[in-house]
Amino acid sequence: MLTKDQLQALKQTDVSHLYRLLEEASTPRDLRFILEHLGHLPADFDAWVFTPYLSHESSDIRYWAVKNIGKSANPFLIARLAQLARSDPDAMVRREAVSSIGRMRLPEAIPTLIAQIDEPDPNVLLQVIRGLLVFRHEPIVQEALQSLRDHPHEIIQSTVRGAFQPPTSKRTNHGYTDTAAWLRNVVVHADVQQVLPHVPDESIHLTFTSPPYYNARDYSIYASYTAYLDFLTDVFQQVHRITKEGCFCIVNTSPVIMPRVSRAHASKRYPIPFDLHARLVQIGWEFIDDIVWLKPETSVKNRNAGFLQHRKPLGYKPNPVTEYLMVYRKQTDKLIDWNMRHYSDDVVAASRVQGEYETSNVWRIDPTSDRVHSAVFPLELCARVVRFYSYVGDLVFDPFGGSGTLGRAARDLGRYFFMVEQEPRYIERMREVLGMGELFEEQPPQFLSLAQFLRQEP
Ligand SMILES: C[S@@+](CC[C@H](N)C(=O)[O-])C[C@H]1O[C@@H](n2cnc3c(N)ncnc32)[C@H](O)[C@@H]1O
Numbered sequence: 001m002l003t004k005d006q007l008q009a010l011k012q013t014d015v016s017h018l019y020r021l022l023e024e025a026s027t028p029r030d031l032r033f034i035l036e037h038l039g040h041l042p043a044d045f046d047a048w049v050f051t052p053y054l055s056h057e058s059s060d061i062r063y064w065a066v067k068n069i070g071k072s073a074n075p076f077l078i079a080r081l082a083q084l085a086r087s088d089p090d091a092m093v094r095r096e097a098v099s100s101i102g103r104m105r106l107p108e109a110i111p112t113l114i115a116q117i118d119e120p121d122p123n124v125l126l127q128v129i130r131g132l133l134v135f136r137h138e139p140i141v142q143e144a145l146q147s148l149r150d151h152p153h154e155i156i157q158s159t160v161r162g163a164f165q166p167p168t169s170k171r172t173n174h175g176y177t178d179t180a181a182w183l184r185n186v187v188v189h190a191d192v193q194q195v196l197p198h199v200p201d202e203s204i205h206l207t208f209t210s211p212p213y214y215n216a217r218d219y220s221i222y223a224s225y226t227a228y229l230d231f232l233t234d235v236f237q238q239v240h241r242i243t244k245e246g247c248f249c250i251v252n253t254s255p256v257i258m259p260r261v262s263r264a265h266a267s268k269r270y271p272i273p274f275d276l277h278a279r280l281v282q283i284g285w286e287f288i289d290d291i292v293w294l295k296p297e298t299s300v301k302n303r304n305a306g307f308l309q310h311r312k313p314l315g316y317k318p319n320p321v322t323e324y325l326m327v328y329r330k331q332t333d334k335l336i337d338w339n340m341r342h343y344s345d346d347v348v349a350a351s352r353v354q355g356e357y358e359t360s361n362v363w364r365i366d367p368t369s370d371r372v373h374s375a376v377f378p379l380e381l382c383a384r385v386v387r388f389y390s391y392v393g394d395l396v397f398d399p400f401g402g403s404g405t406l407g408r409a410a411r412d413l414g415r416y417f418f419m420v421e422q423e424p425r426y427i428e429r430m431r432e433v434l435g436m437g438e439l440f441e442e443q444p445p446q447f448l449s450l451a452q453f454l455r456q457e458p
Contacts (some may be wrong), residue, residue, distance in 0.1 A: 002021065002030070002033065002034070004037045004384060005006060007034065007037050007038065007039075008039065011038070011039075011041070011042060011045075012042075015042065015044075015045060016064075017045075018034075019046070019115045021034060022034055022035075022049055022050075023049075026439050028056075028058050028060075028061055030327055031053070031056075031061055032058075032060055032061055032064060035050075035061065035064035035065060035067075035068060036064050036383075037322065038068055040071065041068065041071045043367060044229065045072065046179070047068065047069050047071075047074045047077055048074075048077070049070030050065040050066075050068050050069050051065075051077070051080060053065035053068075054066065054069075054080060054084060055163035059088075059089075059090035059092065059093055062084070062088065062090070062093045063090070063092055063093050063096050065099050066081060066084060066093060066096045066100050067096055067150060069100055070079060070096075070099065070100025070101070070103045070104060071103070071426070072104070073104045073105070073106060074104075075104070075108040075109075076107050076124070076359075078101055078104070078106070078109050078112050079112070080443070081098075081100055081101050082112045082115070082116070082319040083098070084097040084421065085097035085098045085101070085119075085124065086116075086118060090313060091123070094121065094124050095121070095123050095124045095127055098113070098116060098119075098124055098127040098128050098131065099127040099130070099131075101113060101131055101134075102127060102128075102130050102131025102134070104213070105134050107135065109131065110132070110135055110138065110140065110141060111132045113128050113132050114132070114140065114141070114144045116128045117144050117147065117148070122153040122155070122156055124155075125148075125151075125156060126155065126156060126159065129145065129148065129156065129159055129160065132144060132145055133145070133163055136155055136163055136164075142164075145160050145163065145305050146160070146163075146164070146414045148160045149161060157233060158333060162443070163366075164371065165333055173444055175202075176244060176245075176339075177342050177343060177347070177393065177394075178343040178442075179203070179393070179394070179395040179397075179416055180200065180203050180458075181443075182456045182458065183199070183203060183395060183416075183418045184395065184416040184417075184418070184443045185407075185411070185416055185417055185443045185444065185445045185446060186417075186418050186419075186445075186446050186448060186453070186456075187401060187404065187416075187418075187419045187420070187421065187427065187434075187446065187447050187448070188397065188405070188419070188420045188421075188422060188448050188449075188450065188453045189421060189422070189424065189427045189447060189448065189449055190209070190422060190449065190450035190453070191422050191448070191450075192235055192399045192400065192420040193231075193234060194236065194286065194450055195420050195450065196235065196238035196239070196242065196399070196420075197238065198453070198454060198457050199242045199418075200242065201241055201242060202241075202242065202243065202244045202245065203242050204239070204241075204242050204243050204247070204395055204396075204397045204418070205244055205247050205388050205391070205394035205395050205396065205415075206242065206247060206249075206250075206297075206386070206389050206390040206394060206395075206396045206397065206415075207239050207243065207248070207249040207250065207391050207396075207397045207398070207399070208249075208252070208382065208385045208386070208389075208396065208397075208398060208406055209250075209252065209397075209398045209399055209400050209405075209406075210231055210251075210252040210253070210375065210398075210400060210402070211235070211251070211253065211342060211400050212228075212378060212400065212439060213253075213256045213272070213375070214228045214256055214258075214272065215228075215258065221337070225270055225275075229275055229276065229279060232276055232279070233276075233279045233280075233283065234410070235399055236249070236251075236279075236280055236283060236285065237283045239397070239399060240283055240284050240285060242397075243330045244330070245330060245334065245339075246329060246330050246332040246334050246336065246338060246339045247328055247329070247330055247339065248288070248328065248329050248330075248389045248390075249280075249285060249328045249329075249330070250291075250292070250326060250327050250328070250385055250389065251273075251276065251280070251324075251325070251326045251328070252277060252323060252324065252325050252326075252377070252381075253272045253273045253324055253326070254272065254320065254323040254324060255270060255271045255274075255320070256268050256269070256270050256271060256272060256320065257269045257270075258270070273326055275325075277326060280326075280328055284330065284331045285328035285329070285330065285331065286328060286329045286330070286331045287326070287327075287328060288328060288329050289326075289327040289361060290324055290325070290326055290327070290361065291324070291325035291326075291327060291361045291362075291363055292322050292323075292324060292325075292361060292362050292363070293322060293323045293325055293363050293365060294321060294322055294362050294363065294364045294365075295321050295322070295323075295365070295367050296321070296366060297319055297321050299321075299366065299367050300319050300320060300321050302319060303317040303318070303319055303320075304317060304318075306317060314418060319346070325363075325381075327389075342394045343391050347392050347393060348391070350392045350414065351387075351390075351391040351392045353387050353388065357384075357388075357456075358384065363381070363384065365378050365380050365381050365384075366378065368405075370403055370429070371427055372403065372425060372426065372428075372429040373402050373403040373426055375402070376402055376403045376405055377402075377405040377407075379405055379407065379408060379409055380385070381405075382405050382406045382408070382409035382410075383409045383412070383413065385406075385409075386406075386409050386410055386413050386415055387413060390410075390415055391415075392413070392414040392415065393414065393415065393416070394415050394416070395415070395416045395417075395418055396410040396415045396416065396417050396418070397417070397418045397419070398418075398419045398420070398422050400420070400421070401419030401420055401421040401426070401430065402421060402426055402429075402430075403426055403429040403430055403433055404419060404421075404426075404429070404430035404433045404434050405433070406419065407419050407430070407433075407434055407445070408433055408434060411434070416443065427447060430447070438443070
């Protein structure tokens with residue numbers, strides 16, 4: 001039985017032996033083993049030895065043969081790969097054929113790649129684009145790529161448009177890390193819709209919030225579910241405007257249940273995270289992740305009592321032990337590295353997430369109760385979000401501040417907070433939670449009415 005090490009050794013010492021092994025491989029399994037483990041090929045390796053396998057009945061073998069041809073940079077094999085790219089019945093083989101042509105990085109491949117620009121499979125077309133981008137300075141390539149600017153596929157469109165954006169310097173700092181002093185550690189006691197229009201564009205690094213739960217709690221009165229979603233859409237549109245490029249917004253929601261009107265009626269469940277999601281994406285928030293906050297079953301309301309007794313199908317009601325943290329990023333062509341590059345080495349070192357951390361998207365955290373507010377974030381939940389999604393010195397925002405848990409976590413972790421809350425009793429609770437600031441604290445918390453806040457606006 002041939003081993004990977006033997007294969008590697010043969011490449012150095014006896015290539016013709018390797019050609020023979022390929023020719024004589026008696027089963028598709030042996031053949032695939034060799035093709036898959038050839039690795040980097042010497043410059044004088046004869047890639048024509050792979051061509052018989054381009055018509056092998058196994059798509060797996062054809063795939064690996066194509067992949068190896070791509071390592072050869074042999075311009076005479078481009079036509080064979082192009083043929084496969086057009087006609088192979090397997091989408092993976094067609095994709096790999098184009099990818100291999102691109103990886104050869106040969107100018108001779110340009111006409112072949114341009115001829116593939118009408119490729120209907122978006123995954124294959126993305127490989128065509130990738131291959132052409134190597135030659136993006138050639139006018140003929142530019143013309144071909146520009147024809148895809150309005151392609152209906154979102155990734156194709158953004159890849160092509162992004163390729164023709166002016167380059168950004170490595171460590172630009174167009175105010176990215178700056179925070180407005182008049183917003184730092186400020187709590188505004190007002191309706192958030194009145195506050196947001198006065199907050200300047202691109203002033204926030206991170207938003208983490210738990211919006212009102214439709215009409216399921218005492219503090220929220222909306223005319224209808226649609227009116228509620230419209231309200232949140234307006235708030236998150238403003239949050240989008242005031243968020244810095246490529247920064248995050250994390251929204252904590254869960255479906256809510258409205259109790260039945262009488263025994264003759266059914267209760268109604270509203271899937272808030274799912275309905276809100278569509279609207280957030282529409283206004284320019286790019287979906288990044290869904291984190292599930294998992295609570296112990298003993299901490300949630302039991303809906304099982306009836307089913308436990310009667311056990312009749314259709315009457316099953318699971319206890320909801322989860323809430324969502326939907327993670328969004330303000331849409332941009334820039335990779336996340338672009339955001340990271342703005343911070344000095346000192347800030348990066350101070351912000352690094354130390355020690356153990358949750359690696360999965362299921363966060364097991366006990367809920368917290370508060371003597372004043374009925375639905376507060378656990379401090380640990382806020383601390384995780386702040387540590388994972390912001391840097392020291394950033395400005396962290398909660399448009400529905402409640403008892404101010406996010407502000408407390410932000411301050412504990414060396415970030416600034418900015419929060420809005422409309423209920424006087426929660427503002428009072430915030431004063432207790434946040435205190436009046438430590439003696440000599442650089443930026444002690446400020447509690448402002450709307451009028452006072454507007455007077456601070458520069
Ligand atoms: C789910 S609670 C947030 C609790 C908060 N995360 C905490 O840890 O305490 C939602 C909050 O939004 C506030 N709120 C609702 N509508 C508002 C509005 N239009 N403007 C400002 N605050 C509002 C409510 O008073 C409530 O305190």
